[in-house]
Structures are given as C-alpha cells and as structure tokens.
Amino acid sequence: MIFYSTNSSRMRFPFPIFIVVTLLACFPFANPSIAEDTSSLELDTWSSTSTYSAGKFLLHGGETYFAMQNVPAGVTPGTNSEYWMTLYDIASTFSSPGTPPTDESFQSSVPSTSPGSPGGISRDFNNDGNDDVVLFDSSTNEMYVANLDGNTSWTGTGDNDKISIFAADGDGALWYAPAAADFNTDGFIDVVLQNKTSGRVNVAQMSSAGTWDGTKWSFYTSDLFDANGVGWRARATGDFNGDTKPDIVFQHDTTGDVFVCYVTATEEWVLDLGVTGRYLLSEAVQGFKINPWMVRASGDFNGDGQMDLVFQNDDTSDVYTTYLAPSGEWTYGVGRYIYSTKHQGASAGAWQTKASGDFNGDGFPDLAFQNGNSKDIFITYLTDYTSEWNQAAMGGRYLIASGTSANYTVLGAN
Numbered sequence: 001m002i003f004y005s006t007n008s009s010r011m012r013f014p015f016p017i018f019i020v021v022t023l024l025a026c027f028p029f030a031n032p033s034i035a036e037d038t039s040s041l042e043l044d045t046w047s048s049t050s051t052y053s054a055g056k057f058l059l060h061g062g063e064t065y066f067a068m069q070n071v072p073a074g075v076t077p078g079t080n081s082e083y084w085m086t087l088y089d090i091a092s093t094f095s096s097p098g099t100p101p102t103d104e105s106f107q108s109s110v111p112s113t114s115p116g117s118p119g120g121i122s123r124d125f126n127n128d129g130n131d132d133v134v135l136f137d138s139s140t141n142e143m144y145v146a147n148l149d150g151n152t153s154w155t156g157t158g159d160n161d162k163i164s165i166f167a168a169d170g171d172g173a174l175w176y177a178p179a180a181a182d183f184n185t186d187g188f189i190d191v192v193l194q195n196k197t198s199g200r201v202n203v204a205q206m207s208s209a210g211t212w213d214g215t216k217w218s219f220y221t222s223d224l225f226d227a228n229g230v231g232w233r234a235r236a237t238g239d240f241n242g243d244t245k246p247d248i249v250f251q252h253d254t255t256g257d258v259f260v261c262y263v264t265a266t267e268e269w270v271l272d273l274g275v276t277g278r279y280l281l282s283e284a285v286q287g288f289k290i291n292p293w294m295v296r297a298s299g300d301f302n303g304d305g306q307m308d309l310v311f312q313n314d315d316t317s318d319v320y321t322t323y324l325a326p327s328g329e330w331t332y333g334v335g336r337y338i339y340s341t342k343h344q345g346a347s348a349g350a351w352q353t354k355a356s357g358d359f360n361g362d363g364f365p366d367l368a369f370q371n372g373n374s375k376d377i378f379i380t381y382l383t384d385y386t387s388e389w390n391q392a393a394m395g396g397r398y399l400i401a402s403g404t405s406a407n408y409t410v411l412g413a414n
Contacts, residue, residue, distance in 0.1 A: 048074050057333075123180045123189040123357065125163055125206065131357030133368060133399065134165070134177050134191060139407040143177060146399075150361050153401045165191060165204060165212045177411035179237040181246030183217075184266050192219070192248060194234045199224030201234055201248070203266070217266045219248065230254060236298035238307035240280070242326055249280065249295060249309065256290025257282045258309070278327070280309065285329050293320070297356035297412065299365035301336075303385045308335070310353060310367065316341055317348035319367070337388050338367065339380075344388070351378070354410040368399060368410055375405045 046060035056067040058077070065077040065084045077084040125132045130150035136143050145163035146154045156162060165177070179192040183203050191204040193216070201219040204212050225231035236249040240260045248269075249260045258280040261269050271277060283289050292314040301308045301321040309330075310321045319339040322330045341347050350372040359366045359379045367389075370377045377399035380389045387393070400408060 046077055048076070123182075125180075125189045127187075130361065131359055133355050133357070134180065134411040135162075136177070136409045136411055137407050138409065143175070143411070148359065148399070150359065151397075153398050155401075163206070163212070176234070178234040179248065179412070181237040183246055183263065192234055192237065194224075197225070197229070199231050199233070205266075218268050219263075220261075220269050224250075232259070235295035236309065238298040240278075240307050240324070247277075249298065251290075251295045254291075255283050256293060257284075258290065258295055279329055280324060281322075281330050286332070296353035297367065299356045301338075301365055301382075301385065310338065310356060312348075312353045317351065319348065319353055336386065338382070339389055344390070350374075354412040366396075368412075370405075370410045374403070375408060376400070376402050377405050377408065377410055 044056075044058045046058050046065070051073050052058070052067045052071040054067050054069045054071075056071075058065055058067075060077040063078070068083055068085055071083045075083050123131060125145045126147045128147070128149070130148050132145050132148050134143065135146050143165040145165065146156065147161055147163065148154055154161065174196060176194040176196060177191050178194060180189050181192075182188060183190045184205055186205075186207065188206045190206050191212075193202045193204055194200070195202075200221055200223060202216045203219055205215045205217065206212055207215065223231075224233075230253045232250040232252050234248055235251045235258075237246045238249070239245060240247045240249070241262050243262070243264070245263050247260050247262050249258060251258045259277055259282075260280055261271075261277045263269060264276070269276065279285065281290050293311040294314055295309050296312045296319075297310040298307050299310070300306060301310070302323050304323070306324055306326060308321050308323050310319065312319050317339075318337065318341055320335055320337050322335040324330055337343065339348055348369075351369040352372055353367055354370050354377075355368045356365045357368070358364065359368070360381050362381070362383060364382050364384065366379055366381050368377060368379050378396055379399055380396045381394045382389055383394045389396075399405075399410070
C-alpha cells in the first residue's frame with residue numbers, strides 16, 4: 001500500500017474514493033471484472049501561508065515531508081526537524097540487530113542469530129503468557145504448535161515444547177493453517193484449517209493445552225477453490241466488527257479483494273442479507289487491482305483498538321500495514337510501512353511475512369518472517385506504533401536457530 005509512489009507495480013490511489021454500498025448485499029465469493037488503474041496520488045505542496053496538522057504529508061522541493069507536530073505558517077520543510085522530517089529521515093533514525101544472514105537481499109535488516117490482539121497464526125496456545133506459532137514438519141507431515149518462551153530460539157526437544165494438531169504421517173499435508181483464535185470461548189486457541197484442494201474451511205477446536213482431539217466445526221463447507229486451485233483463501237483472524245468474537249479474513253487469488261466474514265457462533269457461516277461480513281478492500285471501490293499485495297497477518301498496529309491488516313508485495317517484498325476503521329473499506333494512505341526497499345536500502349527478497357504476535361512481551365505486535373530458500377525463521381520486534389522496523393532500534397531473534405529449520409514451515413497466510 002504505497003501512498004507516495006506512482007510505480008505501476010504498486011498500489012495507487014484513484015481519487016476520489018466512493019463507497020459502493022451495495023457490495024455487501026452481494027455474495028462476496030465471486031470474481032468481479034478487472035479494471036486497470038490509470039491514476040496516481042497527488043500530495044499537497046507546502047505553502048508558506050498555511051498551517052498543518054500533525055501527521056500531514058506534503059511535497060516540498062521534490063521531497064515528501066511528514067509533520068511531526070502541528071506546524072505554524074511559515075515553517076519551511078527541511079529547515080526545522082522539530083516540525084518536519086522526510087520519510088527517509090524518519091526510517092533512517094533506526095539504523096540496523098546483529099550480523100546479517102547469508103541471504104544478501106535481506107542483509108541490511110535481518111540478523112543471522114526475524115498491543116493489541118495479534119493476527120495471523122500466532123497466539124498463546126499453552127497459556128504461559130507468550131505467543132506461539134504453528135509449524136508444519138515436511139519430514140513427517142506433522143502439524144503442531146511450537147510453544148515459545150518469549151526470549152530464545154525454539155528447539156522442539158522438550159516434552160512441553162509442542163502441541164500436536166495432526167500426528168506424524170497424518171492429514172497435516174492436506175490442509176493450510178492460515179490463522180488461529182479462540183472461536184468457542186473456552187479459553188483455548190483454536191486453529192483455522194483450509195483444505196488445499198477444495199478450499200473448504202474447518203476450525204480445529206483445541207480443548208486444552210495438549211494434543212488436539214479431532215473435534216472441529218465446519219466454517220464453510222462449499223468449495224472456495226476452482227478446478228485450478230484458484231479462489232478465496234483464509235488469511236487472518238481478528239474482531240473486525242467489535243462484537244468480541246474472532247472473524248475470518250479472506251482474499252481472492254485473482255483480484256486480491258479482501259472480505260471479512262463475521263463469525264457469530266460455532267456454526268457454518270452464511271452470508272445473510274449482507275450483514276454478516278464486509279469488504280475491507282475491493283477493486284470495485286478502490287479502483288485498482290489489489291494484487292500483488294497479499295494479506296499476511298492482522299493485529300492492532302497503531303494502538304487504536306481496531307484490527308489492522310499486514311500486506312506484503314509479492315513483487316517488491318515490501319511490507320505495509322493498513323489501518324482499518326470499524327466499518328467500511330480501508331482509506332488509501334492510512335497506514336505505514338513495516339519494511340520498505342526505499343528506506344531499508346535492500347529488498348526483503350526471499351523473506352516472507354508469516355504471522356504476527358507479541359513475541360517479546362512489550363505490548364506491541366511483532367512479525368515472524370521465513371526465508372523461502374533457507375527456511376530460516378526470524379521474528380522482527382516492533383517497539384512502537386509509528387516506525388519501520390530496523391535492527392539497532394528494535395531488534396529481533398531467530399525463532400529456530402539459523403540453519404536448523406529446513407523441514408519446518410511457519411503456517412499462516414499462504
């Protein structure tokens with residue numbers, strides 16, 4: 001979600017935005033016609049006679065400036081850092097944790113040793129106060145929860161280090177596990193499962209901090225994938241309508257449209273007169289195709305008490321979080337970069353965002369990345385609500401020690 005670039009490979013803003021109120025009265029699991037984006041965002045140009053509110057972005061002398069506080073008339077951007085900073089300068093104040101990994105495309109930002117309700121598939125499954133993640137072991141086809149302690153790398157060697165969901169050589173290879181939340185309000189985190197062939201969605205109900213006993217409920221039993229495996233994919237969970245119940249976010253493979261299904265009970269979800277869900281982003285309203293930005297996780301990333309979405313660009317690997325309102329679609333430009341090539345100086349490359357959660361106990365949601373080549377898994381700590389992640393200021397740790405995670409895949413938005 002890049003709000004200062006006109007690069008055609010990135011999302012751009014068709015002004016003005018208008019809300020098509022009839023969208024939610026239609027069944028969301030359909031593929032709307034594709035319209036190409038031909039417009040771009042125009043920022044205001046600084047004026048010496050104008051005052052500006054904190055948080056304002058504008059252009060001056062070829063640079064994009066950000067108002068750090070309310071700015072009186074006549075304070076020129078570039079001459080007073082108390083009031084104005086460029087986007088580059090803001091990110092550059094956080095210079096880089098540790099030794100870089102072997103993947104050179106991510107050298108400037110990941111070491112070699114990656115508040116609000118988090119999204120993705122990270123939650124505290126064993127109620128020890130630390131968010132955990134779900135892993136798939138390709139050597140055994142086992143799917144299980146890796147219990148994290150909040151400080152060190154996970155080893156998987158202790159009796160209490162993991163909670164089995166699908167046992168070895170079981171059905172783990174048949175399902176995605178894109179998200180997790182407590183759907184039946186029993187105090188234990190449940191796992192959203194999506195069938196890799198049909199796209200049908202079930203929820204594995206974890207009745208205790210031990211092995212899942214096979215109890216589940218069908219969230220959506222119709223096929224969400226076509227014969228080519230294309231369709232609506234479950235991406236994240238969170239309370240998106242304020243009823244205190246976790247909802248499930250879907251994204252379409254072709255258009256990138258994002259729809260949240262409101263979950264009201266542990267029974268099959270049904271769209272009823274447009275009131276049991278809403279579009280969070282759609283090509284029809286936004287005016288551009290959401291691809292190649294893919295939903296990777298969710299959480300409250302600006303501290304306003306509302307669930308937000310984390311996107312990663314499949315072309316550039318940039319990571320951006322969209323700040324959402326309690327109703328309606330996302331408003332273009334309302335969000336921030338978590339990681340960008342422009343400010344970091346290098347692409348995230350093979351590193352893919354996998355899950356979110358508070359992995360270091362500081363009250364801010366963090367992100368787990370996995371390298372598609374080495375399979376290394378790294379957690380980036382986000383220590384405030386405003387900055388891009390960077391090493392020296394924020395830090396992070398390997399979820400599994402570098403070089404020992406070849407068989408593991410962090411399950412999350414696929």
